[in-house]
Amino acid sequence: MAEALLALAGVNTHIGQYHILQGVDFEVPRAGLTMLLGRNGAGKTTTLRTVMGLWQASAGAIRYDGAEITRRTTPERARLGIAYVPENMGIFAGLTVRENLLLAARSGPPEDRRLEWIFRLFPAMQKFWHAHAGNLSGGQKQMLAIARAIVEPRRLLLVDEPTKGLAPSIIANMIEAFRELKRTETSLLVVEQNFHFARSVGDTVAVMDCGRIVHAGRMADLAADDSLQQKLLGLSLQAHQ
Amino acid sequence: MLTTLLSGDLPRSRVLAVVLLAILAGLVLAPFVFPGTRSLNVAAKVAVFVLLVASYDLLLGYTGIVSFAHTMFFGIGGYGVGIAMAKLGAGWVSLALGIALALSLSAALALAIGLLSLRVRAIFFAMITLAVASFFQILASQLSGFTGGEDGITYKLPDLLLPGTKLVEMPLLGVELNGRLASYYLVVLAALACFLALLRVVNSPFGRVLLSIRENEFRSEALGYRTVTYRTAANCIGALGATLAGVLYAIWLRYTGPDTTLSFNIMIDILLMVVIGGMGTMYGAAVGATIFVVAQNYLQDLMALASAAAKGVPLLPGLLHPDRWLLWLGVLFIVCVYYFPTGIVGKLRAK
Amino acid sequence: MSHGSALPAQRLDWLPLALIPAIALAALPFIPSLPTWVTLTVAGLAMGMMIFMMAAGLTLVFGLMDIMNFAHGVFISVGAYAGTSVLLAMKPSMQADSLAANLSAIVPAVLAAMALAGFLGWFFERVVIRPVYGDHLKQILVTMGGLIVVEQLIHVVWGPDIIPLPRPATITGSFIVGDAAIERYRVLAVLVGLAVFAAMWLILNRTRLGLLIRAGVENREMVESLGYRIRSLFVGVFIAGSALAGLGGVMWALYQESVNAQIGMQMMVVLFIVLIIGGLGSVGGCFVGALLVGLMANYTGYLAPKLALGSNILLMVLVLLWRPRGLFPVGRA
Ligand SMILES: Nc1ncnc2c1ncn2[C@@H]1O[C@H](COP(=O)(O)OP(=O)(O)O)[C@@H](O)[C@H]1O
Numbered sequence: 001m002a003e004a005l006l007a008l009a010g011v012n013t014h015i016g017q018y019h020i021l022q023g024v025d026f027e028v029p030r031a032g033l034t035m036l037l038g039r040n041g042a043g044k045t046t047t048l049r050t051v052m053g054l055w056q057a058s059a060g061a062i063r064y065d066g067a068e069i070t071r072r073t074t075p076e077r078a079r080l081g082i083a084y085v086p087e088n089m090g091i092f093a094g095l096t097v098r099e100n101l102l103l104a105a106r107s108g109p110p111e112d113r114r115l116e117w118i119f120r121l122f123p124a125m126q127k128f129w130h131a132h133a134g135n136l137s138g139g140q141k142q143m144l145a146i147a148r149a150i151v152e153p154r155r156l157l158l159v160d161e162p163t164k165g166l167a168p169s170i171i172a173n174m175i176e177a178f179r180e181l182k183r184t185e186t187s188l189l190v191v192e193q194n195f196h197f198a199r200s201v202g203d204t205v206a207v208m209d210c211g212r213i214v215h216a217g218r219m220a221d222l223a224a225d226d227s228l229q230q231k232l233l234g235l236s237l238q239a240h241q
Numbered sequence: 242m243l244t245t246l247l248s249g250d251l252p253r254s255r256v257l258a259v260v261l262l263a264i265l266a267g268l269v270l271a272p273f274v275f276p277g278t279r280s281l282n283v284a285a286k287v288a289v290f291v292l293l294v295a296s297y298d299l300l301l302g303y304t305g306i307v308s309f310a311h312t313m314f315f316g317i318g319g320y321g322v323g324i325a326m327a328k329l330g331a332g333w334v335s336l337a338l339g340i341a342l343a344l345s346l347s348a349a350l351a352l353a354i355g356l357l358s359l360r361v362r363a364i365f366f367a368m369i370t371l372a373v374a375s376f377f378q379i380l381a382s383q384l385s386g387f388t389g390g391e392d393g394i395t396y397k398l399p400d401l402l403l404p405g406t407k408l409v410e411m412p413l414l415g416v417e418l419n420g421r422l423a424s425y426y427l428v429v430l431a432a433l434a435c436f437l438a439l440l441r442v443v444n445s446p447f448g449r450v451l452l453s454i455r456e457n458e459f460r461s462e463a464l465g466y467r468t469v470t471y472r473t474a475a476n477c478i479g480a481l482g483a484t485l486a487g488v489l490y491a492i493w494l495r496y497t498g499p500d501t502t503l504s505f506n507i508m509i510d511i512l513l514m515v516v517i518g519g520m521g522t523m524y525g526a527a528v529g530a531t532i533f534v535v536a537q538n539y540l541q542d543l544m545a546l547a548s549a550a551a552k553g554v555p556l557l558p559g560l561l562h563p564d565r566w567l568l569w570l571g572v573l574f575i576v577c578v579y580y581f582p583t584g585i586v587g588k589l590r591a592k
Numbered sequence: 593m594s595h596g597s598a599l600p601a602q603r604l605d606w607l608p609l610a611l612i613p614a615i616a617l618a619a620l621p622f623i624p625s626l627p628t629w630v631t632l633t634v635a636g637l638a639m640g641m642m643i644f645m646m647a648a649g650l651t652l653v654f655g656l657m658d659i660m661n662f663a664h665g666v667f668i669s670v671g672a673y674a675g676t677s678v679l680l681a682m683k684p685s686m687q688a689d690s691l692a693a694n695l696s697a698i699v700p701a702v703l704a705a706m707a708l709a710g711f712l713g714w715f716f717e718r719v720v721i722r723p724v725y726g727d728h729l730k731q732i733l734v735t736m737g738g739l740i741v742v743e744q745l746i747h748v749v750w751g752p753d754i755i756p757l758p759r760p761a762t763i764t765g766s767f768i769v770g771d772a773a774i775e776r777y778r779v780l781a782v783l784v785g786l787a788v789f790a791a792m793w794l795i796l797n798r799t800r801l802g803l804l805i806r807a808g809v810e811n812r813e814m815v816e817s818l819g820y821r822i823r824s825l826f827v828g829v830f831i832a833g834s835a836l837a838g839l840g841g842v843m844w845a846l847y848q849e850s851v852n853a854q855i856g857m858q859m860m861v862v863l864f865i866v867l868i869i870g871g872l873g874s875v876g877g878c879f880v881g882a883l884l885v886g887l888m889a890n891y892t893g894y895l896a897p898k899l900a901l902g903s904n905i906l907l908m909v910l911v912l913l914w915r916p917r918g919l920f921p922v923g924r925a
């Protein structure tokens with residue numbers, strides 16, 4: 001089997017004096033979508049931020065595409081092809097939709113074909129092309145945040161809770177969009193609380209608790225095993241189904 | 242007994258204990274050991290500034306907020322005494338009235354400033370306090386009918402505190418026991434009492450909450466502490482401490498003016514004293530204030546000598562000119578913030 | 593999707609802008625004659641423009657890196673002193689009644705002021721601010737320390753006394769418009785201020801660099817996550833902001849016709865008022881705030897001299913009661 005695209009080995013992260021990640025090991029394969037699940041406060045967001053370099057790992061190694069990136073800065077990691085959609089979406093509210101996307105396209109204005117594809121995924125982006133991003137609805141902001149991450153082809157896409165606070169109809173749109181994304185060359189690592197969404201798009205899965213990975217495997221296996229879900233996800237499962 | 246007096250916060254370092262004892266002994270014995278007007282003035286100023294700086298440390302070191310309005314509260318105390326003495330006559334009742342009014346005004350202002358700006362962020366608070374303090378400076382210089390404007394006010398005190406009053410006919414150990422001595426001991430003892438009270442505050446459960454808020458506001462909020470309430474309370478206590486220091490200074494000088502109370506230079510001096518002595522320990526305030534005031538009065542003499550000796554070397558005489566002593570303290574200040582954030586006391590305790 | 597047609601583009605928030613004419617008109621009944629009012633209004637605008645130049649860098653640096661540089665005032669003083677030294681060294685060109693000769697002194701003076709202030713800014717960012725990045729308390733303390741040290745060094749280099757600085761011949765005197773006398777220098781200051789504002793506006797709104805800066809002010813981490821090194825962007829903005837403060841300083845020295853080492857600290861209070869009124873981090877707010885403060889200072893300065901600063905602090909409190917985060921609040925919480 002080929003080497004994984006992203007591999008975390010024994011990663012520890014401290015925030016101030018708090019020891020949040022306590023030895024995280026898992027891999028994101030070169031294709032498909034990996035779900036990262038776990039209850040609130042398990043350390044999922046911290047894991048994504050550590051991969052992006054927004055927190056520095058205090059111990060352990062992060063390997064990406066055959067090279068160690070543990071000590072690289074955030075912009076360097078971005079230029080290696082990692083894109084990040086944070087939990088609060090991080091859109092620039094004072095910039096227009098167009099400006100948000102222009103900024104994300106590092107190598108000049110995006111190609112027409114790419115833009116058309118994005119508009120097909122998220123028609124709202126075309127409709128509100130000149131609107132200020134701050135005026136978009138929650139779902140549209142989430143779409144803009146994802147569109148911004150893929151305005152140029154990227155190798156690895158990190159997405160933190162894309163369905164948080166979205167209405168069910170919009171979640172259905174999101175599921176479609178993620179299925180389309182999986183058909184591209186991009187690999188995805190997605191944090192989620194919504195198990196229905198996770199089951200619909202996930203290929204592989206890792207489950208976190210208290211700053212460690214407690215389970216890793218195929219999504220289909222977890223989806224089929226009620227008692228395992230109960231054990232790993234506990235209350236968060238019932239709360240979100 | 243001693244532990245109770247110090248609220249359980251012992252010096253925890255032999256050198257520090259010796260230094261603190263020396264400061265205390267120096268203050269108590271100054272009239273007998275260092276006779277002379279200048280040294281008694283220095284000693285009284287040390288006592289006042291120990292209180293002033295300690296009350297500032299409650300904000301900076303314990304609560305983690307930077308205020309530039311501390312001299313304003315210092316000035317309110319000074320003008321409270323000054324105006325009461327000058328307008329209402331030099332009696333004990335008017336003195337008490339002046340102090341009470343000054344304390345109430347300070348508490349009200351500190352409360353208002355705190356509620357207005359402490360919910361935002363440290364930087365905002367610092368900027369607002371700077372603006373409000375400037376406003377007060379203007380007020381003091383404009384209301385000259387009350388405050389004497391730039392010239393300030395000179396006034397009499399109750400007879401007991403005036404130099405002309407002889408308490409006992411016989412001199413003790415060659416020192417005349419007059420009203421000047423009485424007012425000196427009033428200042429020193431009151432400052433000491435207030436200092437011990439502040440020590441009590443920071444070692445109380447309230448003080449520990451302040452520390453935890455400074456360490457991690459996020460967690461403290463999560464634990465259910467109303468951080469704005471705690472910070473505002475600390476701001477008020479700090480302001481009251483500064484006001485009392487102003488009262489004592491006014492009693493000692495029998496003069497209140499912008500240069501001795503409201504000036505921004507004093508604000509800078511306070512910052513230097515807190516940081517060099519050690520933020521976050523009341524003893525740091527005591528050590529910092531003592532070193533600074535003594536240096537202010539005697540280091541300049543030393544620099545004058547050095548500057549004269551360096552004559553002929555380019556630039557050096559300018560750098561060593563006695564008026565440039567703030568330059569060197571400024572450098573020391575920056576070095577302290579970077580490398581010794583706990584100041585002299587932190588270093589001593591770490592040993 | 594719930595929205596019908598296109599969303600409204602973000603509407604320009606005109607209410608704060610209307611405050612400028614509102615203050616000017618409100619002052620009218622109190623000023624005895626119209627020509628005096630015109631003179632004061634031009635003076636207020638000129639002062640506002642100079643304050644804007646001094647404050648622009650401070651607000652951008654705060655917006656971009658969350659750093660409040662309490663020593664920003666030293667860039668003003670250093671610019672003022674450097675410019676003054678050059679101007680005094682070229683006295684003959686200054687006194688000649690020819691624009692070309694005057695310019696041959698003013699241009700090098702302005703360049704020297706901006707270069708020295710910019711260099712000091714670069715040094716400050718590297719040595720003083722970088723080590724305490726992200727720690728507000730230490731930032732305030734360390735930059736205050738920097739302020740003390742540089743102010744003292746100015747004393748060492750330029751001496752403790754006020755240095756008089758006569759204005760060049762061609763920008764002394766006034767235009768007479770109707771009954772109102774309008775000082776030439778004030779007109780020049782307004783023009784320079786407008787040019788600086790226009791240049792900043794164009795860079796911020798019409799270039800990719802400006803796009804990056806605006807995005808950085810809103811969300812620094814996200815700009816880094818998109819692959820841009822915000823550090824170098826920040827250093828550039830810091831240097832440019834310091835140089836602008838230096839320009840403001842030399843213009844202020846010419847306006848006052850003298851320099852002293854305290855102007856940095858004196859201006860800091862005014863700059864903070866402007867930033868708080870305008871909204872921390874907002875360039876447009878900084879512009880509006882500076883003009884408001886300049887006008888207010890001149891009207892009250894005429895009616896009740898010495899209360900000028902006081903009236904502006906009052907203005908600040910009123911604005912905060914109306915909009916607690918300033919006229920143009922900037923995104924970040
Ligand atoms: N800035 C911070 N300061 C202190 N603790 C934090 C901070 N951010 C997150 N934490 C703590 O880290 C733990 C993991 O948080 P996070 O990674 O956000 O969890 P998740 O995304 O899985 O819900 C939590 O206990 C949270 O309280």
Ligand SMILES: [Mg+2]
Pocket residue numbers: 044045046087
């Ligand atoms: Mg999270």
